[in-house]
Amino acid sequence: MSDLGNKAVFSKNLQYYMDLHNINRYDLCAALGFKYSTVSEWLSAKKYPRIDKIEIMANYFDIQKSDLIERKKSNSRHINEKNNIISFPVIGEIAAGYDSFVIEDWSGETIDIPANYLGGRNPSDFLVLKVHGDSMYPLYQEGDKVLILKQSTMNRSGEIGAIIYEDELVTLKKIEYVYGENWLKLIPINPNHPPKLIENEELEHCRVIGIPKLLVREL
Secondary structure (H helix, E strand, O other): OOHHHHHHHHHHHHHHHHHHOOOOHHHHHHHHOOOHHHHHHHHOOOOOOOHHHHHHHHHHHOOOOHHHHOOOOOOOOOOOOOOOEEEEEEEEEEEOOOOOEOEEOOOOOEEEEEHHHHOOOOHHHEEEEEEEOOOOOOOOOOOOEEEEEEOOOOOOOOEEEEEEEOOOEEEEEEEEEOOOOOEEEEEOOOOOOOOEEEEHHHHHHOEEEEEEEEEEOOO
């Protein structure tokens, strides 16, 4: 098959699995740390990804690498569900502390989560991050993996959420606020760490990533 043919086959297969999981280009980039322009070039068959990128995507969709790079012999395709287990990439770290930058650097680590734990939601609605630090001890500990439901608002004051502040610092904290007032407070569980107040114009540089739904801890 020609290089152009390889690009076209990969483009078609990638689009198929994105559609199957209701994932758009932004979702794929956020989950795997790819550049939007790079994914666009793959989908338009202008470029062909390196084999390590293909492996990352195959692991993300829980399929074989051949499912992405080979032409299908029939119209039927399938996802290997592994007994209804979904494999999530651990795409980076989230601080249980302050002053830690957003880290999205997938090392190849994954965790398997039963599909019924997702509550009927699409896997693309979630991401998995690893906890770094001890400000949320003992509820969250160093090295814990947290399944986070992606959403841009909190459900209620006092709920634990993953939040970015100062545009680039990320943390996991209990978040308190009052509707109509221009402040929120990031509160650690560990009493050895102080709360942090974010108010007025600082709120413009602050956004919620999501809500933790499942804790995975190695014993």
